Amino acid sequence: MSKHVRRIAWVSILAIAGFFALWMAIDRVLYVQQGAYLASLYQTFSDYQGTVATKRLAADNHVTFTVLDGKTTGTRAKLLTKLVDQQRTIMGHTTTMSVAGQPEQVYVGRRNNQFVGVWQRRATLFEAAPIVAWSMIIVAILGLAALLMLMQRRHRYWVxxxxxxxxxxxxxxxxxxxxxxxxxxxxxxxxxGKQIESLHAATEDLRSKAEIRQATFGRLIDHLPLGVMLLDANRQVLLANSAMAALVGHPILEAKHDYFDDIKTYRLARMIEHTYRNQKTHHKELTMLNTQKSVDASVIALNRGTSDLQVLVILYDVTYLRQVEQMQLDFVGNVSHELKTPVTAISGFAETLLAGAKDDPQTLDQFLHIIYDESSRLTQLITDILTLSRPDSGQVQAKPVNVQALVTDALQSLKQPIAEKQLTINADVPDDLAITTVPAKFSQVVRNLLNNAVFYNRKDGVVTVTAKADEKNLKLSVQDTGIGIAENDQERIFERFYRVDKARSRHNGGTGLGLAIVHDMVLQLGGDVTLNSQLGVGSTFTVTLPLTDLPSFYKG
Structure with a gap:
């Protein structure tokens, strides 16, 4: 039973009890008034006892007079006798007795040693004022109903x-x-209500601030170069950024899920499990399974010693660093190897000459030419290495350069090898074509492309130089009919010391750095270089340089 039902029941009981208490109070008042009335009738009867007037008094007032004189008989006489015998102090008082099943009120008096009883039917509210009685009942019922309705309405209001x-x-x-x-x-x-409105306003303010902070934090995490993943105590992924998705090799769901769905690398998963078990930070460098990227992994335990343990996984991509380290090792090894060849040749032929070969004029002349060629190659190698290793200077300013003049100067320096191979040179460069650039760097680009086209060309081959400009860019193409480059070698042709045919390259006097210099110089000038080649047919190198959008540190 609900509290509301119990409350209605108690109110009903109290209202009914109150009604009956009022009813009994009215009956009590009637009882007292009837007793006083019977007492007054007894006094009148005593004054006129034994006369005809007593009968008229009894008839007019609907009462019965009983005198215990030993002669009177009947029910009332017996009841009065019994009452007097039981209660000697009844004289001068009234009481209620049942006569033939009807309640009657009797007043007992004593006069001349005789007990007199004045009987009258008990006065009730229904008998005295039936309209008032029914009115009270109706009012009580209506009042109770109204009270219950008010309680119900009040209850509905509150609820x-x-x-x-x-x-x-x-x-x-x-x-x-x-x-x-x-x-x-x-x-x-x-x-x-006011407190709820205030709470709503405060909550909205806090929620707005939290959303701003969350958005800021989310943007910060997403733009971090580190892979970040946060796990809860149940090994569920709470947070992961795009860098982490790139390292694991697939998108990471935003909804909570087991980290096993994302971490497929056994060594990393074992680090995470060890962190959960011993709640200590672990650090290790490893390779991701799906992407084969080298990462520096740190797995950190948060909220240690509590039930709200969290694990933070941070992956730093060190693939490029390892590649750079390997490139540095390869570069040092290649430089050592390339320097060793001419130095060994110079040392060997010099030693041979010192051992007596200098006495033969023909041998002396031959060996000195070889020493000269190897020293020239060594000088060119050192120059190319310095060109690649020399950083950009902020003091270098761009200047207008005539493209045709630059091409002509470069071809003039290659006049001897061109004549030896009987090459045909086709130059399609407008006389007035000029570009604002860094002369030294652009010269390196042109000379190395022409060197490459001449040295790797076949006998009686053709070298075609084409230059043209539009509103934004200059396009310079150098085409040869040489050995060509296989498709699987084309991606690596701009690497330092990379040669398609190492033996033939050295024989042609190449250092293996020419195309690497072209690539670096073009990038520094804000341009791009592409290759189109077919093995045994020839190659075409195309350089695209901007006419106006030169890197800022080259502008005056």
């Missing part, structure tokens, strides 16, 4: 407002807008 306010609190908790409630100034819920 309705409480339900609305509870619903508003739930909406505030869920991030929604509370329902409007109209409250009167004397409403008991007015203060609570």
């Amino acid at each position: 309705g407002h409480l339900d609305k306010m509870t619903g508003n609190l739930a909406r505030i908790e869920a991030g929604g807008v509370p329902e409007s409630i109209i409250l009167t100034p004397d409403s008991p819920f007015l203060a609570m």
